[in-house]
Amino acid sequence: QVQLVESGGGLVQTGGSLRLSCAASGLTFTDYAMGWFRQAPGKEREFVATISRSSGRTNYADSVKGRFTISRDNTKNTAYLQMNSLKPEDTAVYYCAADANFPVIIADFYSYWGQGTQVTVSS
Numbered sequence: 001q002v003q004l005v006e007s008g009g010g011l012v013q014t015g016g017s018l019r020l021s022c023a024a025s026g027l028t029f030t031d032y033a034m035g036w037f038r039q040a041p042g043k044e045r046e047f048v049a050t051i052s053r054s055s056g057r058t059n060y061a062d063s064v065k066g067r068f069t070i071s072r073d074n075t076k077n078t079a080y081l082q083m084n085s086l087k088p089e090d091t092a093v094y095y096c097a098a099d100a101n102f103p104v105i106i107a108d109f110y111s112y113w114g115q116g117t118q119v120t121v122s123s
Helices: none
Strands: 003-007 010-013 018-025 033-039 046-051 058-060 068-073 078-083 092-099 117-122
Touching (some): 033 078, 046 068
Antiparallel strands (some): 068 078, 092 117
16 A cells, blocks of 8 residues: 655745655655645645656756755655745645656646645745
């Protein structure tokens, strides 16, 4: 049974930082690229970032380039999203996802999903 469990969300002020983690189990982690998506109330789920199996390649949404960094530790079966210079418009539930292909920026194409973690940025 594949499980992706996000953690690290919370409430932060504008300009602050958070680091999200996504712990994976039930799959061979190195067989999967990892992605982060987010969904704000009343909006569709949107792509944030993705990283290849070996961490050699990354892809970011324009809205987060230069502020967010995706990474992974294959020895810990964990992916991360370091979020700096946070803005109120970054407020959303953040989800991690796994898929064998890279880069995948469309949510429907991902095979596995976590339950999400709430990030709230106050102004």
